[in-house]
Amino acid sequence: MQKRTLVPILYILFLLLPIYWLVAMSFKTTNEILSGFSLFPQTFTLENYTTIFTDPTWYWGYINSIIYVSINTVISVLVALPAAYAFSRYRFLGDKQLFFWLLTNRMAPAAVFALPFFQLYSAVGLFDTHLAVALAHCLFNIPLAVWILEGFMGGIPKELDETAFVDGYSFPRFFTTIFVPTIKAGVGVAAFFCFMFSWVELLLAKTLTAVAAKPIAATMTKTASSAGYELGLLAAAGTLTIIPGAIVIYFVRNYIAKGFAMGRV
């Protein structure tokens, strides 16, 4: 074994240790957790998971999160596709300024926007709906999707467009049947990053929901404080939040590194 393979191995171990601890704790009873230190669960229990899967306030948290994350991903990618095409193919008045302005929205701290967002979405009657969170997350996901897609589209030669138009394709038909399938890897990467940033964000999601669309992450903070030290339950809920991300990343593993690299700053 070479010395340089040791570095990634140590790093991955460092990454996995806290995750291991979370998973190990989710299989312990609350008594065992509080009574002292144990490296492995002594009395292996699935009780924490049964609680989550049978209590609607718990499992609806997951369903709510998945609903608004999916809506956000679809909206972000759909509106970003034509915009990214325009940025990569055309020069128009104010294009560079517009592109930079889009990116500045990733710099705004969510804490700055929490209260105004609450007022805005209450005023338009969307408070406590999935759509509200999905639209709010567009603030930082659309710029990111445009950035990534523009990078991928820049790698497609313009001749593709020109040949199609000479062959008599109308623009919408060319765009949907030729162009989008050509950059489907880019669409996958953009969708992945939208999914990721919407899934992990909590501050806005929590501010914009009360009961009907409450995300799992908010359910967790509430339970953690009201029920005292239900660490086992908290650990089980945390473990379950890792799974959707892990599934999605498995599908895009070959494109993930490329996604960022192809974007321009």
Add this chain to the structure above:
Amino acid sequence: MKTVNHKGWFFVLPVLLLVAFNALIPMMTVVNYSVQETFGNNQFFWQGLDWFEQILRSDRFHAALGRQFLFTFLILIIEIPLGIAIALSMPRKGFWVPVCLVTMALPMLIPWNVVGAMWNIFTLPDIGLLGYFLNHTLGINYDMTQDPLAAWITIITMDVWHWTSLVVLLSYAGLVSIPDAYYQAAKIDGASNWSVFRHIQLPKMKTVLTIAILLRFMDSFNIYTEPFVLTGGGPGNSTTLLSIDLVKIALGQFDLGPAAAMSLIYFAITLLVSWLFYTLMTKDDLN
């Protein structure tokens, strides 16, 4: 070459409307609050720029801003070199590449408050894996709820755990784009590992590193959820970063005017520093 076509605006319109709805209206609300005083009941009084002056002169803001810059500085100085080093030692092809990429991306996909809760559980002095190991196996007195230094080390370690992979993935993407011929040429010339890194790998990673530094700067400067869940800003105010302080003022004390003024100053600093980074790192390209 791109063609000049102002119809491009039609393509951009949906994006423009959605982002403007989310960005401009709340921003105007913040600006509106920042120049007014309120005593509740929806009654507002003109205040001018007093709040801005008050924030810019307050010791509390200076302290939070200082902690924020220290935090972001430490994050960049640790994560960027570490990320590059790990990317350099990763395998370039074969079975282990997807395994490495997937495990490394895992921390980034965990909701931020779960990250905080997870590190809380991990570092509990008597029952957490790390806390127990430090206190009982190594005999170091470690309790981040008491000791500001321990709290700082913990939030830094947590962020390194959470985000170094982003730097790794980006640097790795830059590295795999280097053709083998470059390395062969360097080998023939008898170049050392260092000069291969300095003259081949680093220049090729420049674009992705610019993205990495910018993203890491923006996100660490705006960080809120993870340290809030982990330390709550304590012990005392020792880990109260800018966002945490802002939320305390806005939602805790409900001082909308000062909180709004602080938001705008905060946003202006983020924009200014990002612009500085961007200009410094891309100025060679322009010449």
